[in-house]
Amino acid sequence: MAWELLLWVVSFFVSIALLGVVIYQLICLSDLEFDCINPYDSSSRINAVVIPEFIAQGTLCALYLLTWHWFLFLITAPIMYYHIRLYMKRQHFIDVTEIFRLLNGEKKHRMIKLAFYLLLFFVVVYRLVATAVMALMDDDDTLHVHESLVDVALVPLLCNSFIVNKMKQVKEAFYHIGHNVFSVSSFYYLFVPNRHPTICNSA
Incomplete structure (x- = not known):
């Protein structure tokens, strides 16, 4: 899950960079179209x-391709x-001498790429959010499992502690009962007259 999240984070920033590059090229071509910039500067910035x-x-x-995300x-x-x-035909750079003749075609090609990059960006944002939410849910489930394991481990200890406390209470109760019985018996033999039968000697 961590690698999946890292993939979408990288894709997010790369897709933003691609969108920025294409928009920058379109701005340069638009400035050239409205005579806001000369052909040399426009072609140099785009190239x-x-x-x-x-x-x-x-x-x-x-x-x-390597991560098997076929749709993207x-x-x-x-x-x-x-x-x-374009690279194999050596047509990836804009020729300053032909930039006015190819202006509409270059803008059209970059508008198509902009549409692809926008679609890519929205898909990446969706997958990034979904993966982040799933990662948070997995972390919560793992935390609950750990808490359950801790509770299970503490049950015998709590039971033993409960039994020991109850045994101490029973022992103290018997001790108090025995002490009270001894006190009553002592009081009886000390303060009650001797009731043993008298032995009469016959003359």
């Missing part, structure tokens, strides 16, 4: 985050295939 995005997304996809692997596999194809 600087391309390789980190590929590495993070590929690592996450491989991690889901199927979500991330198409993007990984797209990234590998």
